[in-house]
Amino acid sequence: MGRRAERWRGPLSTQRFGYVSPYAAGLRCRCPRCGRGHLFEGLLSVRPICEVCELDLSAHDTGDGPAVFAIFLIGFIVVPLALAVDALFEPAFWVHIALWLPVVSLLAIAFLRPMKATLVALHYKNFKHHYGPG
Numbered sequence: 803m804g805r806r807a808e809r810w811r812g813p814l815s816t817q818r819f820g821y822v823s824p825y826a827a828g829l830r831c832r833c834p835r836c837g838r839g840h841l842f843e844g845l846l847s848v849r850p851i852c853e854v855c856e857l858d859l860s861a862h863d864t865g866d867g868p869a870v871f872a873i874f875l876i877g878f879i880v881v882p883l884a885l886a887v888d889a890l891f892e893p894a895f896w897v898h899i900a901l902w903l904p905v906v907s908l909l910a911i912a913f914l915r916p917m918k919a920t921l922v923a924l925h926y927k928n929f930k931h932h933y934g935p936g
């Protein structure tokens with residue numbers, strides 16, 4: 803095998819950082835290209851540039867996708883539980899409010915970050931040309 807063939811390792815993005823699963827990067831809230839840099843600054847704000855690989859993340863476009871998926875998932879979890887609690891204990895309405903409002907709020911906070919990160923990673927994987935060279 804010639805020396806030139808050994809030097810070629812593919813495009814820069816895969817050569818420098820290897821394959822990063824968009825689902826693994828999303829669940830860990832990491833950069834979709836390098837898998838190491840933190841994706842968020844604050845609760846849900848995506849960093850403009852990755853701190854490790856300097857990927858320009860300003861091109862991400864997840865829209866309302868994370869909120870929609872969070873609503874579906876939280877609904878699948880909370881609605882059956884609320885119905886079961888109501889059928890078993892028949893609590894007053896204020897008990898449902900006092901019980902489920904904090905649960906829904908905490909689940910929303912817990913699910914929105916990884917869902918948004920996963921959608922950013924999938925957007926990066928499928929629309930790399932939006933993110934500039936490299």
Ligand SMILES: [Zn+2]
Nearest residue numbers: 833836852855
């Ligand atoms: Zn990165």
